Amino acid sequence: MDENVRDDRMSVYEIGYLLAGLPEERIEAEASGVKDVITRNGGVIIAEEAPHHEKLAYTISKKMVSGSYDKYDEAHFGWVKFEAASNKIDAIKKTVEVIPSVLRLLVTTTVRENTYLGKRASLIAASFARKPMGAGEIESAQVPRREAPIAAPATVVEIDKSIDEMVKEV
Amino acid sequence: MKKQCYFSQHNIKHIDYKDTEVLRKFLNPHGRLISRKRSQISAKFQRQLATAVKRARFMGLLPYVAR
Numbered sequence: 271m272d273e274n275v276r277d278d279r280m281s282v283y284e285i286g287y288l289l290a291g292l293p294e295e296r297i298e299a300e301a302s303g304v305k306d307v308i309t310r311n312g313g314v315i316i317a318e319e320a321p322h323h324e325k326l327a328y329t330i331s332k333k334m335v336s337g338s339y340d341k342y343d344e345a346h347f348g349w350v351k352f353e354a355a356s357n358k359i360d361a362i363k364k365t366v367e368v369i370p371s372v373l374r375l376l377v378t379t380t381v382r383e384n385t386y387l388g389k390r391a392s393l394i395a396a397s398f399a400r401k402p403m404g405a406g407e408i409e410s411a412q413v414p415r416r417e418a419p420i421a422a423p424a425t426v427v428e429i430d431k432s433i434d435e436m437v438k439e440v
Numbered sequence: 441m442k443k444q445c446y447f448s449q450h451n452i453k454h455i456d457y458k459d460t461e462v463l464r465k466f467l468n469p470h471g472r473l474i475s476r477k478r479s480q481i482s483a484k485f486q487r488q489l490a491t492a493v494k495r496a497r498f499m500g501l502l503p504y505v506a507r
Contacts, residue, residue, distance in 0.1 A: 288499060327502050328504060330500055345500065347499065347501070374498065374499055376457075376499055378495065383453070385453075385454040386456045387459045388459075391461045394450050394452075394462060395461040395462050397450075
């Protein structure tokens with residue numbers, strides 16, 4: 271009996287999915303189809319992001335009914351965060367998985383609070399030095415220092431020459 | 441002086457696999473994770489980071505191998 275109680279416990283989940291091989295106008299309908307599956311299984315949607323076009327980091331192939339493989343270099347990535355009973359999540363996953371346009375599906379447990387930085391991420395990323403060892407800073411600091419001593423005598427010599435020439439002319 | 445953990449500095453409690461811009465900062469040009477010694481992240485966040493990078497790779501947001 272204890273196990274039954276544990277199975278019904280509500281948890282926060284997130285589904286991330288890739289849609290591919292669809293015309294642009296059908297993307298939204300497919301995304302709402304995913305949300306329908308969640309709500310039909312008693313899930314409550316907390317947050318979501320509509321699928322947006324994404325260039326994939328590598329080519330993903332998907333086996334078609336005919337047995338051949340379709341290859342995709344780009345897809346639409348969307349996600350939904352929701353609360354659902356832990357005994358329902360398997361059914362949700364299996365239902366979304368078989369949607370033909372779903373290229374990849376990732377179900378994760380998460381927290382109710384917002385974890386996605388979104389646009390804030392680029393600002394935070396920009397504030398981070400690429401090389402944590404400080405090598406980048408040393409290099410950039412040395413460049414002007416190297417240039418300055420080389421540049422200074424060159425200009426002094428040039429000035430001297432020009433002065434000499436001027437003196438000769440006089 | 442020892443550098444503080446990047447994530448605690450920015451008050452990030454959970455690392456999300458969708459924040460690929462942040463994750464990329466901890467990958468070398470080959471797409472492999474930078475070690476804790478170099479990244480100087482706390483053990484807790486380095487573990488979270490590793491999971492997030494693996495999830496992002498699966499979803500095609502980050503490469504498994506690059507170059």
